Amino acid sequence: MTATGRAAGVRARADEVRSTVEASPVHDERTAAILGLALGVSFTICFVTGLLSHLAQHPTSWFAWPARPAGLYRVTQGLHVATGLASIPLLLAKLWAVFPHLFRWPPFESAAHLVERVMLVPLVFGSVFLLFTGTANVMHWYPWRFSFTRSHYWVAWMTVGALVAHVGAKAGTTVLALRRRDTTGTSAGATAATAGDGVGPAPSSSPAIPSRRAYLGWTAAASGLVTLTTVGQTVWPLRSAAVLAPRRPDIGPQGVPVNGVPSAEVRAAATSADYRFRVYGDVEEELSLTLEELRSLPGHTAALPITCVEGWSRQATWTGVTVSELMARAGVPASATVDVRVESFQHGSAYQYSTMSDEQARDRDALIAFDLGGEPLHMDHGYPARLIAPNRPGVLQTKWVEAIRVTRR
Ligand code: HEM
Ligand SMILES: Nc1nc2c(c(=O)[nH]1)N[C@H]1C(S)=C(S)[C@@H](COP(=O)(O)O)O[C@H]1N2
Ligand SMILES: [Mo]
Numbered sequence: 001m002t003a004t005g006r007a008a009g010v011r012a013r014a015d016e017v018r019s020t021v022e023a024s025p026v027h028d029e030r031t032a033a034i035l036g037l038a039l040g041v042s043f044t045i046c047f048v049t050g051l052l053s054h055l056a057q058h059p060t061s062w063f064a065w066p067a068r069p070a071g072l073y074r075v076t077q078g079l080h081v082a083t084g085l086a087s088i089p090l091l092l093a094k095l096w097a098v099f100p101h102l103f104r105w106p107p108f109e110s111a112a113h114l115v116e117r118v119m120l121v122p123l124v125f126g127s128v129f130l131l132f133t134g135t136a137n138v139m140h141w142y143p144w145r146f147s148f149t150r151s152h153y154w155v156a157w158m159t160v161g162a163l164v165a166h167v168g169a170k171a172g173t174t175v176l177a178l179r180r181r182d183t184t185g186t187s188a189g190a191t192a193a194t195a196g197d198g199v200g201p202a203p204s205s206s207p208a209i210p211s212r213r214a215y216l217g218w219t220a221a222a223s224g225l226v227t228l229t230t231v232g233q234t235v236w237p238l239r240s241a242a243v244l245a246p247r248r249p250d251i252g253p254q255g256v257p258v259n260g261v262p263s264a265e266v267r268a269a270a271t272s273a274d275y276r277f278r279v280y281g282d283v284e285e286e287l288s289l290t291l292e293e294l295r296s297l298p299g300h301t302a303a304l305p306i307t308c309v310e311g312w313s314r315q316a317t318w319t320g321v322t323v324s325e326l327m328a329r330a331g332v333p334a335s336a337t338v339d340v341r342v343e344s345f346q347h348g349s350a351y352q353y354s355t356m357s358d359e360q361a362r363d364r365d366a367l368i369a370f371d372l373g374g375e376p377l378h379m380d381h382g383y384p385a386r387l388i389a390p391n392r393p394g395v396l397q398t399k400w401v402e403a404i405r406v407t408r409r
Pocket of ligand 3: 259
């Protein structure tokens with residue numbers, strides 16, 4: 001075949017694809033606009049809640065994650081994972097809707113159009129990457145070597161940048177496509193669009209082409225089904241429906257799920273007669289308490305959720321000694337501004353240290369807890385003592401605690 005023949009072949013194929021596009025409401029602008037709008041909303045929620053999760057774990061000079069409301073992180077991170085999972089069917093449907101446009105000929109019309117199309121690369125790859133890594137992470141599957149949080153964080157910025165550019169480029173078309181009932185001027189398109197709106201009779205010539213309404217309906221149903229079978233991990237009344245969620249909030253020792261079980265060394269240290277709970281740092285008098293002594297201090301009971309970054313949460317009743325009480329006993333004045341580091345005897349793990357701002361540490365419900373639901377903590381929940389404080393991501397609710405270090409500002 002000659003080069004001219006091949007070029008003619010490519011053009012013929014492109015024309016064929018284009019006519020399919022024009023004939024099917026699944027691939028028209030209105031379908032793409034509706035799905036794009038839905039994805040714009042879900043990605044915006046995902047991005048904002050994801051950034052909040054980042055800030056809750058990496059406080060900056062200009063933003064300290066507050067201790068109240070106690071259940072705020074439960075809402076933001078629950079939304080993050082739920083909107084992320086619900087986006088998967090939306091993204092697949094959107095990619096399928098616009099897929100034939102990849103064959104457009106000529107591939108671009110102007111320099112601006114070329115830039116717009118190049119931006120689709122980070123947009124599509126970034127979206128797929130975020131949804132894939134996020135889902136794999138909550139399923140505890142790590143088929144990669146890079147750091148999940150770092151890559152998920154930076155790709156989120158890249159994707160949202162490309163999304164802003166994409167929305168800018170498509171805003172006009174989207175508004176027009178959403179306003180108009182009839183989406184194309186061609187007769188084939190007009191017929192299909194009518195069928196897609198479900199107002200006219202289906203075109204008898206193309207019975208195999210699904211209507212837009214059916215396509216969007218199935219997409220919405222898939223998205224709804226994903227939500228219904230996972231959101232019970234944090235929305236208590238739906239817990240029994242959470243068949244696709246990695247955790248059910250009511251299953252686990254003492255009715256609370258577990259993330260991370262103790263090693264043999266941690267178990268040995270937890271049950272050792274040498275266990276001491278220490279309060280040290282910028283204090284008047286260091287404390288070194290046996291478990292008995294810790295338990296005999298004035299106690300406090302609080303109802304607080306444990307909220308994993310992975311999207312599950314569980315409300316429970318915890319009893320222990322407040323961080324404020326421990327600081328007061330160690331002679332830290334109530335007027336001092338402190339940073340508190342909570343230390344685990346799970347040495348060498350990523351959870352060994354977690355930090356609390358002054359506001360978080362002095363909260364009336366910030367507890368070094370030893371009881372859960374009125375019984376001593378189960379080994380898996382951090383026996384003999386753990387931190388539980390309002391509005392903290394689960395990763396910062398340190399288990400198997402042996403000390404708090406107080407630093408005065
Ligand atoms: C199925 C979809 C998704 C799931 C299941 C998911 C899950 C998660 C999880 C579990 C975390 C917490 C990581 C940790 O602190 O250990 C997280 C953080 C984050 N996510 Fe997602 N995510 C999804 C989609 C997205 C999307 C679409 C965006 C942005 C548009 C996004 C942006 C972020 C950001 C900025 C963070 C904070 C990262 C950090 O702490 O450094 N995520 N996500
Ligand atoms: N020392 C230590 N603390 C830890 C962990 C851990 O693995 N080791 N896991 C954290 C995570 S990710 C969560 S979600 C909570 C879970 O607490 P739970 O297992 O009692 O539900 O503990 C946090 N504290
Ligand atoms: Mo967690």
